[in-house]
Amino acid sequence: MVEVRSHGFFRFLAPVYDIGAKMAMLGRYERLRQQLLGKIEIRKGRRVLDMASGTGYLAEKLGVVDLVCTDISLDMLTRARAKANGDFVLADAHRLPFKAGVFHSAVSSFALHEVSRPGVVLDEMFRILGPGGEIAVMDVVQQTRFSKKILLEIFHTFVEMRTANYVNMAQLKEGFRAADGVNVQLEMFGLVALVWGKKRV
Numbered sequence: 001m002v003e004v005r006s007h008g009f010f011r012f013l014a015p016v017y018d019i020g021a022k023m024a025m026l027g028r029y030e031r032l033r034q035q036l037l038g039k040i041e042i043r044k045g046r047r048v049l050d051m052a053s054g055t056g057y058l059a060e061k062l063g064v065v066d067l068v069c070t071d072i073s074l075d076m077l078t079r080a081r082a083k084a085n086g087d088f089v090l091a092d093a094h095r096l097p098f099k100a101g102v103f104h105s106a107v108s109s110f111a112l113h114e115v116s117r118p119g120v121v122l123d124e125m126f127r128i129l130g131p132g133g134e135i136a137v138m139d140v141v142q143q144t145r146f147s148k149k150i151l152l153e154i155f156h157t158f159v160e161m162r163t164a165n166y167v168n169m170a171q172l173k174e175g176f177r178a179a180d181g182v183n184v185q186l187e188m189f190g191l192v193a194l195v196w197g198k199k200r201v
């Protein structure tokens, strides 16, 4: 049985999430989104999954693709539906309700720290990709440098209300490789890691 930690919390957060996220990202909101979406091919006919889409931070920029958003919070998903065209599916990221190999790309932003088993969620994102499928995941991660550890502690306390469960960079890369990822790359933007790669052909 997979434990789901946070959908009740997001019910209350949904109405103020967008404004809170913009403030928390301190002016990096647009740049981070562009960086992540730059790692996948965005054109008509491509089937793209936005896993734990929340209110549609990525989804609102995925207008041309055949988009599917999943989230465990109906309140968050309802807000995403107001911003983007696509299918909106209430689903736990640990058990995505799709057949294997049916998506060209899978993306996710700021969600891994919310789930109880990030490795299982990465496996699921890879499972639903076809051979050569693209994956890009972004999240705040554990830090090794002292100054960044302090920053993360402040972020964790005052923004996440100490509810987050950050993965570390090695775990992220290893999660990609273990799930059949190739050409795995990682770039840091402050406290945020962006990892991308492809599913083995």
Ligand SMILES: C[S@@+](CC[C@H](N)C(=O)[O-])C[C@H]1O[C@@H](n2cnc3c(N)ncnc32)[C@H](O)[C@@H]1O
Residues within 6 Å of the ligand: 004, 005, 006, 007, 010, 021, 051, 052, 053, 054, 055, 056, 057, 058, 070, 071, 072, 073, 076, 091, 092, 093, 094, 108, 109, 110, 111, 114, 115, 116
């Ligand atoms: C911090 S928000 C990020 C939302 C969006 N991706 C963004 O970048 O703004 C985390 C999202 O993960 C969702 N979530 C948490 N646990 C989940 C789970 N087990 N399965 C699917 N979604 C989950 C929450 O409902 C919430 O919408």
